[in-house]
Amino acid sequence: MAQVKVTAAEGISQEEIDMILAKEAAAYESRGKRLGELNLELAGDEIVVHSSPVSDITRVRRITGYLSNQNNFNDAKRSELRDRAKHCSCS
Secondary structure, three states, X not given: OOOOEEEXXXXXXXXXXXXXXXXXXXXXHHOOOOEEEEEEEEEOOEEXXXXXXXXXXXXXXXXXXXXXXXXXOOXXXXXXXXXXXXXXXXX
């Protein structure tokens, strides 16, 4: 199974976590998505499940006319990105 960020309240056993994780991952997979985060809370005797998918959003940057993901930049492009002036329109 892919990396899933799991947080669980104290009092939830590892067996319960594994069972819920498998069930949620299968539910996401049946919808063509991947489970990215699972948060388990206790509400009395019940376990409340909050889950979210993996985000498919990627950040694309333009450096000197080269449009790509930052991890595809060579050393010169990474240096140019690092040396850029940051502007803020904060009031």
